[in-house]
Amino acid sequence: MKPMISGLLIVIAFRSSASTHGEDCQDAESCSQLLLQTHLFTRDRAEEYHWASGRGNFPKYAVSAHPAPFNLPAAFTWQWHHPLGRFATLTYGTVIDGESNIYLSAADGVRKFDQHGTILWEYLSLPAEVMNAPALYSGMVHASDTHGHIFALDMRTGKQVWRTRVAEKIGQDNGFNMVHEGIALAACDHRKPSNYDEANQKVKALNASTGDELWTFHPDTPVWNFLPLFVDDSSVVFQDMTGKVYRLNLSTGLLLWKAGGLNGTWTDGGVAVGPNGLVYAVNLNLTTPRPPNNAPAVGIVKNLKGFSVVMPLCQQQTRGATCDVHVYDAETGGLRWIFHGPAQTGVLQAGDAEGISRRIQHGVRAACLPNGWSAPTIDSDGTVFVGNEEGNFYALRDMDGDGVIFGEDEVALYDTKASFAGSSSPAVAPGLLAVASCDSLFVFKSSTIHPTGF
Ligand SMILES: *[C@@H]1O[C@H](CO)[C@@H](O)[C@H](O)[C@H]1NC(C)=O
Numbered sequence: 386m387k388p389m390i391s392g393l394l395i396v397i398a399f400r401s402s403a404s405t406h407g408e409d410c411q412d413a414e415s416c417s418q419l420l421l422q423t424h425l426f427t428r429d430r431a432e433e434y435h436w437a438s439g440r441g442n443f444p445k446y447a448v449s450a451h452p453a454p455f456n457l458p459a460a461f462t463w464q465w466h467h468p469l470g471r472f473a474t475l476t477y478g479t480v481i482d483g484e485s486n487i488y489l490s491a492a493d494g495v496r497k498f499d500q501h502g503t504i505l506w507e508y509l510s511l512p513a514e515v516m517n518a519p520a521l522y523s524g525m526v527h528a529s530d531t532h533g534h535i536f537a538l539d540m541r542t543g544k545q546v547w548r549t550r551v552a553e554k555i556g557q558d559n560g561f562n563m564v565h566e567g568i569a570l571a572a573c574d575h576r577k578p579s580n581y582d583e584a585n586q587k588v589k590a591l592n593a594s595t596g597d598e599l600w601t602f603h604p605d606t607p608v609w610n611f612l613p614l615f616v617d618d619s620s621v622v623f624q625d626m627t628g629k630v631y632r633l634n635l636s637t638g639l640l641l642w643k644a645g646g647l648n649g650t651w652t653d654g655g656v657a658v659g660p661n662g663l664v665y666a667v668n669l670n671l672t673t674p675r676p677p678n679n680a681p682a683v684g685i686v687k688n689l690k691g692f693s694v695v696m697p698l699c700q701q702q703t704r705g706a707t708c709d710v711h712v713y714d715a716e717t718g719g720l721r722w723i724f725h726g727p728a729q730t731g732v733l734q735a736g737d738a739e740g741i742s743r744r745i746q747h748g749v750r751a752a753c754l755p756n757g758w759s760a761p762t763i764d765s766d767g768t769v770f771v772g773n774e775e776g777n778f779y780a781l782r783d784m785d786g787d788g789v790i791f792g793e794d795e796v797a798l799y800d801t802k803a804s805f806a807g808s809s810s811p812a813v814a815p816g817l818l819a820v821a822s823c824d825s826l827f828v829f830k831s832s833t834i835h836p837t838g839f
């Protein structure tokens with residue numbers, strides 16, 4: 386369940402204490418760091434997962450090296466919903482391996498599809514629900530469930546490799562399991578107190594190959610829609626529900642620094658990291674016109690110089706509330722373009738109210754009650770892909786440079802008829818684009834590029 390807040394929020398930025406993403410290295414230490422990272426990046430790439438986590442691949446999260454099709458209606462190829470009906474489960478996060486197979490997390494488990502839509506395996510989890518976007522790492526799919534388990538499945542077979550109970554409960558919010566350098570991270574210990582009812586109190590690190598617990602970190606305030614992003618080979622950043630950012634040593638869990646946050650507040654936004662050494666976080670601070678209730682994406686947006694921050698804004702679960710996508714200059718925070726999305730027409734978001742009784746019957750949570758937008762993804766053409774709570778999945782770009790996204794050359798959409806969870810994040814592979822609404826998986830293909838031709 387997500388709280389209703391009639392407030393406004395701000396995007397804040399912190400210079401991280403050390404950037405290892407720059408092209409320059411002025412001294413021996415930073416040069417060796419750069420070399421180390423290049424080596425690690427090469428090894429990650431060697432695994433050839435096209436979209437390894439809900440937020441894509443380290444270090445360029447939320448950005449694809451491949452173009453995705455702009456013309457969504459023309460590119461739509463197949464969709465999947467539970468065989469017992471759209472409302473028999475809720476669908477959340479998508480990741481894509483090196484052979485363009487798609488893995489989907491859902492309230493009733495995890496499934497693997499080939500690129501043509503054939504189910505290869507399913508791992509059923511009920512009565513525990515899988516809320517987070519999963520992550521692919523070294524041949525395993527990493528995920529969490531609401532009964533306090535963090536687990537890993539064999540990517541080929543879907544069989545459980547390990548499962549560790551780290552807490553009594555893990556939240557019904559939509560976060561992200563993330564893995565790097567052999568360490569799997571997830572939030573857990575869902576209980577009061579927090580600034581919004583029950584929430585995950587702890588961050589856990591597990592050995593990604595064995596499931597053994599390595600360390601536990603207690604943030605000052607619980608996390609919501611937990612999204613840890615790795616900034617180099619040995620540290621990770623994330624924010625808590627007040628927007629306070631933490632940078633931890635990945636191997637020890639010790640705090641390197643923390644900054645920002647607004648005491649007493651709640652957001653289901655998350656962090657983004659830029660190649661410029663900045664961490665972007667969101668909090669409730671009455672600054673943007675609508676709450677930035679999701680993680681931004683930082684990358685090169687079509688027809689804009691340098692890096693941009695793509696920030697979906699929306700007051701979810703409020704009839705009549707409008708939803709925008711803002712794009713800011715990544716260095717200055719200056720507004721670069723706006724897309725005015727639709728206003729919420731129903732009492733609940735698209736597809737939510739009509740599925741309640743069927744969902745209860747199937748033993749999954751009654752409603753999706755998600756963010757106003759999915760997390761955004763930027764493809765290699767600089768097009769922004771994002772799903773809206775009224776059901777439209779959008780491709781957005783500013784062709785005429787007027788700062789407003791409008792017209793068929795700038796906006797393409799596919800109506801999925803349902804809203805998008807916070808852990809829904811469009812996944813891109815060569816010639817392939819996959820995104821989950823709250824009840825179905827949608828796959829789009831480019832007519833000119835064949836996904837197997839990596
Ligand atoms: C995980 O466990 C394996 C097997 O015990 C060990 O070799 C490896 O070093 C561990 N990794 C971490 C990050 O602790």
Ligand SMILES: *[C@@H]1O[C@H](CO)[C@@H](O)[C@H](O)[C@H]1NC(C)=O
Nearest residue numbers: 619620633634635636637641
């Ligand atoms: C993290 O801790 C390890 C072990 O103490 C240390 O070798 C490494 O330099 C630390 N990394 C950072 C970024 O502090």
Ligand SMILES: *[C@@H]1O[C@H](CO)[C@@H](O)[C@H](O)[C@H]1NC(C)=O
Nearest residue numbers: 395397645646647668670672
């Ligand atoms: C809240 O916004 C004000 C005005 O923009 C700013 O001065 C302050 O630093 C912000 N506080 C936080 C915690 O973001």
Ligand SMILES: *[C@@H]1O[C@H](CO)[C@@H](O)[C@H](O)[C@H]1NC(C)=O
Nearest residue numbers: 605606627645646647648649
């Ligand atoms: C926020 O709360 C913490 C702990 O309750 C306190 O130490 C800190 O001073 C507070 N910060 C502000 C800006 O009020």
